[in-house]
């Protein structure tokens with residue numbers, strides 16, 4: 001039973017001393033009060049899809065919140081919805097959509113991850129390009145503090161405020177992205193938007209990577225287009241996408257692909273005409289693939305999801321020899337993306353890595369670079385190269401982790417990006433909210 005909770009999507013395995021599966025908020029309160037009294041660590045988990053080892057532990061209790069999965073009917077007038085932490089993001093989106101409303105955050109893992117996990121990691125996705133990450137869509141949180149006290153935090157509606165330090169204005173923000181280290185989220189009130197009526201997706205294929213990355217910049221800077229996502233696929237990612245798509249959909253000789261979606265405000269033909277004009281300014285080698293209608297958009301999403309899912313599967317095959325998938329999550333200002341990808345490739349070339357893909361949220365300057373290490377020796381070599389890549393990314397004004405958080409795997413890279421003052425401020429907040437350090441030990445700090 002404890003072994004059932006020893007792994008997430010990081011490739012790490014940590015067996016907890018105890019597992020708790022509370023079924024109500026009261027049971028979470030009781031559990032944390034007891035853990036606080038007995039000084040036992042408590043790491044909470046949603047669906048354990050973390051790629052950084054944040055949802056596993058070998059210290060104390062692993063508390064799975066999956067049973068707290070109630071979703072209330074949306075308040076259509078206020079455009080909000082109340083949910084418990086263990087509800088799946090995909091279920092929340094479907095409940096909102098049935099009322100004509102949109103819960104905008106869209107991590108690729110939305111059908112297999114919880115809202116508690118999404119809030120705790122400030123998850124984002126392809127459409128973050130238009131809508132922002134999860135933080136922007138959280139109105140209120142119920143949090144069980146390290147003492148076991150249940151508190152509610154509501155985002156202020158103020159448009160102006162000069163009282164005190166900015167970081168204390170909206171305490172709700174302390175918990176969003178805190179990876180379980182500052183409190184246990186048990187319930188949330190989320191903001192909803194009107195559901196767009198008609199969305200079209202376009203996959204644009206290129207003969208060279210440079211053309212594709214030029215197209216990303218042209219799309220982002222276009223005054224006639226308003227995409228909600230701009231996703232990039234390199235040649236390795238295209239190969240996986242090709243196997244997931246219907247036979248013959250993706251031509252064999254494309255070197256790179258950009259996938260974008262736009263919510264149609266006028267009509268389909270004029271939207272497509274604006275896109276075609278931009279595409280033809282850069283390439284005329286391939287016909288773009290059009291994804292029109294709900295079923296086709298779902299198909300595009302399934303193809304996109306096949307890339308991290310396939311790379312996770314490939315990585316897990318090498319577990320017995322000490323290998324795994326190495327998943328990077330760096331980002332740079334979008335105009336620096338081509339330079340960053342070029343440098344990242346040249347630091348990997350020559351290492352003999354057989355499976356290496358770069359894909360993802362190019363519109364935000366945020367690709368995922370995934371590499372498969374076949375054994376412990378290759379893992380060490382890849383990790384050393386990744387550290388060099390991250391150092392270069394930082395010289396371009398980038399970040400070492402744009403979406404998946406720090407967890408346990410990326411903790412050693414925190415000081416590359418944050419200076420000692422920033423780290424000691426975070427440590428001070430942690431000490432204030434969790435004086436005995438019982439929450440999610442080993443995550444972030």
Ligand SMILES: Cc1cc2nc3c(=O)[nH]c(=O)nc-3n(C[C@H](O)[C@H](O)[C@H](O)COP(=O)(O)OP(=O)(O)OC[C@H]3O[C@@H](n4cnc5c(N)ncnc54)[C@H](O)[C@@H]3O)c2cc1C
Nearest residue numbers: 046047048049050054108114116117120123124179180185
């Ligand atoms: C195939 C695949 C695709 C992915 N795609 C994306 C993507 O597009 N965008 C993205 O952002 N991430 C992505 N991820 C990473 C991961 O799915 C997200 O971070 C997700 O939000 C985690 O949710 P979870 O329920 O699985 O949380 P878990 O993995 O169980 O937990 C993650 C962290 O949140 C904490 N936590 C969980 N629940 C709570 C709670 N109730 N209160 C306090 N802390 C809590 C845990 O302690 C841990 O630190 C992907 C992962 C996979 C495997």
